[in-house]
Structures are given as C-alpha cells and as structure tokens.
Amino acid sequence: MKTMGWWLMVVCALSLSVSTQEGNEGSAATAIRAREREWVVAQSRNDNRALDLIFDDSLVYVEYGRLVTKGDYLSRIKRATAQLSQIVMEPMAVRTFGSTAIAVGIYRERTVQEGKVRVKRWRFIDTWVYKKGSWVLVAAGAAPLTE
Amino acid sequence: MRTVTLVMLLACTGTPAIFAQGLSDLDVTTKIVAMEHMWSQAYVLKDPKALERILDDAFVNVESDGKVITKADVLAEVTKSSVLQVLTESMVVRLHGDTAIVTGVVLIKGLERGKAFAQRERFVDTWLYKNGQWVTIAGLVTPIRE
Numbered sequence: 001m002k003t004m005g006w007w008l009m010v011v012c013a014l015s016l017s018v019s020t021q022e023g024n025e026g027s028a029a030t031a032i033r034a035r036e037r038e039w040v041v042a043q044s045r046n047d048n049r050a051l052d053l054i055f056d057d058s059l060v061y062v063e064y065g066r067l068v069t070k071g072d073y074l075s076r077i078k079r080a081t082a083q084l085s086q087i088v089m090e091p092m093a094v095r096t097f098g099s100t101a102i103a104v105g106i107y108r109e110r111t112v113q114e115g116k117v118r119v120k121r122w123r124f125i126d127t128w129v130y131k132k133g134s135w136v137l138v139a140a141g142a143a144p145l146t147e
Numbered sequence: 148m149r150t151v152t153l154v155m156l157l158a159c160t161g162t163p164a165i166f167a168q169g170l171s172d173l174d175v176t177t178k179i180v181a182m183e184h185m186w187s188q189a190y191v192l193k194d195p196k197a198l199e200r201i202l203d204d205a206f207v208n209v210e211s212d213g214k215v216i217t218k219a220d221v222l223a224e225v226t227k228s229s230v231l232q233v234l235t236e237s238m239v240v241r242l243h244g245d246t247a248i249v250t251g252v253v254l255i256k257g258l259e260r261g262k263a264f265a266q267r268e269r270f271v272d273t274w275l276y277k278n279g280q281w282v283t284i285a286g287l288v289t290p291i292r293e
Contacts, residue, residue, distance in 0.1 A: 058241050060250050062271045065291035067250060095205055095284075097275050100246045102285045104207055104215060123213035125287050127273045129243045138241070139248040141271050141287035145213035 028135075029094040032101045032128050035135050040087050040107075048074050055137050056129065062141035086110040099130035106145065121145040176240040179247050179274055179281055186283075187233035187253065195222040203275065203282040211268075211290050232256040236267075245276040252291065267291040 035054060042050035051074060061068040068076075092105025103126045110119050127139040170178070182201050189197040198221060206218040216224070238251035249272045256265045273285040 056243070058243075058248075060241070060248060060271060062250070062269055062287060062289055065267075065269045065289045067269060095207075097205075097277065097284060099244070100273070100275055100284070102207065102273065104209070104285075121213075123209050123215065125207070125209045125285055127246070127248065127285060129246050131243070138243055138246070139250075139271050139273060141209065141289065143209050143211055143213045143287065143289055 028096045028101060028130075031135055032094045032096070032103055033092065035128065035137070036089065036092065036103055036105075036126070039137070040089060043077060044085075044087065046077055046080060048077055051077060053134075056131065059137055060139050063143075085112075101128040101130075101135065102126070103128065107142075172242055175242060175247065175281075179240050179249060180238055182274075182281060182283075183238060183249060183251070183272070184235065187235065189225055190228045190230040191233060193226055193228050195225045198222060198225060200280075201283060203277065203284045206282075206284055206286075208286040208288065211288055228257075229259045230255055230257040247274040247281070248272070249274065267293070 038050065039054050041047075042054065055070045055073070057070060059070040059073070061073055086109070088108045088110070090106040090108065092103050094101055094103045104124070106121055106123055108119055108121050110117060112118075121144070122142040123145055124140065124142040126137060126141075128135045129138045185197050186201055189195065198218075202218045202221060204218060206221070208216050208221065210216060232255070234254040234256075236252040236254060238249060241248045241250075250270070252267060252269050254265060254267050256263070258264070268288050268290055270286060270288050272283050274281050275284050
C-alpha cells in the first residue's frame, strides 16, 4: 500500500506541475517569448551550447521543403560565419495549451552575400513543450513571405 | 488510508494523456496517422465536416507563401478544393506526452481551371490530446522543389 501511495504522490506531483502551467498562461507566454529571443541571440553568436538547451533532441525544423534535425541544425550553425546574417523579430502571437505552446510570428533576416545586402521576411510557427522544468522547442518551420 | 488514496486520485485529474487514454505509444501513433489520412481525404471529398472534429478551434496553419490561415479558412477552402488525390509518401509521428509532432511528405494531384497539377509538399503538424481526444492545433506546409 505504501508503494501505491508513493506512486500516486509521484503522479500527483506530475499533474500538479501541469496544472500550474495551465493556470499560469500569461507567464508561460512570456517564457516562450524569452526562449524565442534566446534562440535568436544564440544563433547570432553561433552558440551551439545554448541552442542545445533550447532544442529538444527530437526537434524537427522545416524550411524550403526540407526537413532539418537538431543535429543538422547545430552543425549548420557551427559551419556558419558569425554575424553574416542578422535576425530581427517582429511581434509574435503565443498561444498556450497547458504544457504545449504555439508561437507564430515574423522575423526579418538580413544577409550579406558577395557584398550585397538582402533582407527577407519569414513567417515562422514554432511548437514548444514544457519538459523537465523548461520550455523546449520540438517543432519549427518557416516560410518566406511573398509581399 | 483508503480515504487518503481516494483524495490523491481525485487530485490527479490532470494526469498526462497517455495515462488518461490507457493507450500505448503505438496506438496513439496509429490513431493520429488515421486522422492525418482523414484530413487529406476531406480535401478529396470536399467534406469540411470531417475536419470540424480534427481541427481545434484555435488551429493555425502557415502556408507556403507565409500566410496564416485559421480553422474557418480551412473549412471554407475544403469545400472549394481542386484536389483529386493525396498520396502520402512518408509520415513520422513523434510523441511528447500529450503533444504529438507529425512530419511527412504528400503528393497532391488535382485539377485547377482545367489544368492538371501535381505538387509534392512537406508538412509539419502539431497535435494535442485535449478533452479526451486528439486535435490538431498548428501546421506548416511547404512545397518541395525538385
């Protein structure tokens, strides 16, 4: 019976943590916005260690019809030259569903290629999941805005 | 002790979806894959009813041109669909408790203004176990350029 009691306590602790998330939607949205900014900063600094903490191990990223895994993404950042591209976030919408959140927004990407400056706007949609005490990115995708 | 156990059980109303459903990961995956197929078929059959239950009211999808569409937009789009066939080339479901991420590639064939078209697309969808059922809350579609 003691074992049963312990098991229930563990399950209760899990569910209470989810309930806390549900009852705290405003702060969850704030946390997601902060995570999105951390991602941009980490990427601009080619900081793979920070990105490793932001991305879930099973992250899937989709752009231009390609599927990119966490490993692919991190090795791409490692190869990239820092500061060659600059990302500026525009206001985003965050909707939380308990321990899951969807962020939709636009970012501007400024790149310099062969001395030419190019600015492209992208619409992104990201899925965050609250795991082991922090929000991690499990899926993301972006499509270039045609204006 | 019985009272304590009962109180604890009542307090555990928000347990993760897998416990609540009593389903294995494989069962959940099969269920979600079946709903993805229903979603595709809704376009072929021009049947928005099937999507009413699958799409959450807060559903948003990012289209290949960067536009964001809502559940209402999808339901309206389905009735005017020019899709004749959707072939699923691949589909992978990744489970994260009460959230599932589905990625895949579909080949869409149809007829638009009398002209046949075929388009391969990669998608990523987010599903959520909500109020006792799986619903999709977000998606992104992007064309595959060969």
